[in-house]
Amino acid sequence: xxxxxxxxxxxxxxxxxxxxxxxxxxxxxxxxxxxxxxxxxxxxxxxxxxxxxxxxxxxxxxxxxxxxxxxxxxxxxxxxxxxxxxxxxxxxxxxxxxxxxxxxxxxxxxx
Amino acid sequence: xxxxxxxxxxxxxxxxxxxxxxxxxxxxxxxxxxxxxxxxxxxxxxxxxxxxxxxxxxxxxxxxxxxxxxxxxxxxxxxxxxxxxxxxxxxxxxxxxxxxxxxxxxxxxxxxxx
Numbered sequence: 001x002x003x004x005x006x007x008x009x010x011x012x013x014x015x016x017x018x019x020x021x022x023x024x025x026x027x028x029x030x031x032x033x034x035x036x037x038x039x040x041x042x043x044x045x046x047x048x049x050x051x052x053x054x055x056x057x058x059x060x061x062x063x064x065x066x067x068x069x070x071x072x073x074x075x076x077x078x079x080x081x082x083x084x085x086x087x088x089x090x091x092x093x094x095x096x097x098x099x100x101x102x103x104x105x106x107x108x109x110x111x
Numbered sequence: 112x113x114x115x116x117x118x119x120x121x122x123x124x125x126x127x128x129x130x131x132x133x134x135x136x137x138x139x140x141x142x143x144x145x146x147x148x149x150x151x152x153x154x155x156x157x158x159x160x161x162x163x164x165x166x167x168x169x170x171x172x173x174x175x176x177x178x179x180x181x182x183x184x185x186x187x188x189x190x191x192x193x194x195x196x197x198x199x200x201x202x203x204x205x206x207x208x209x210x211x212x213x214x215x216x217x218x219x220x221x222x223x224x225x
Contacts, residue, residue, distance in 0.1 A: 034213065036216075042218055044216045046213045049213060099156060103153045
């Protein structure tokens, strides 16, 4: 049973445009959400997080939105750059317990 | 560079063998976590140690074990290896003891069982 799902395995975006990566979850106990970025042959890199008491968190070009009623979060990257091309994982935890990761979305930003 | 180091980078071994993967956390981090990423799968949490003690267990097989030493480095031991154990094994660390806080990942060890 996948509690965290990233339904789009891949996404292609033009440089300079907005990238929107989506993540759905089923466990209503999740109260902390994170996004990681992963390049080939490297470990995941923490990008941005959000607590369930917020609905938006912004850090530079990256913004995470949380819709608790829909059990949905999204990562917006504006403007997208070729260096953003990577696999993006969303992750969630409940009350400080283990992180549960989604399957990842491969983002390709075309110059 | 996350500050988390893992050795070796690659490991090739035969079925039935035993291997040890090593992880050094970021300076000052007390928690170490181990994850497995198999082909076409996401990251699966295996186990967490906090300041030398086991804090939480995930989908870790009985053939696998881990420990964290007084200098806070950690080792993941995999025994009676099977073909299905071939995967990327990541170690992560964080300052806080809870699992849900930002974790910083090492570059991983790619294990190939033949």
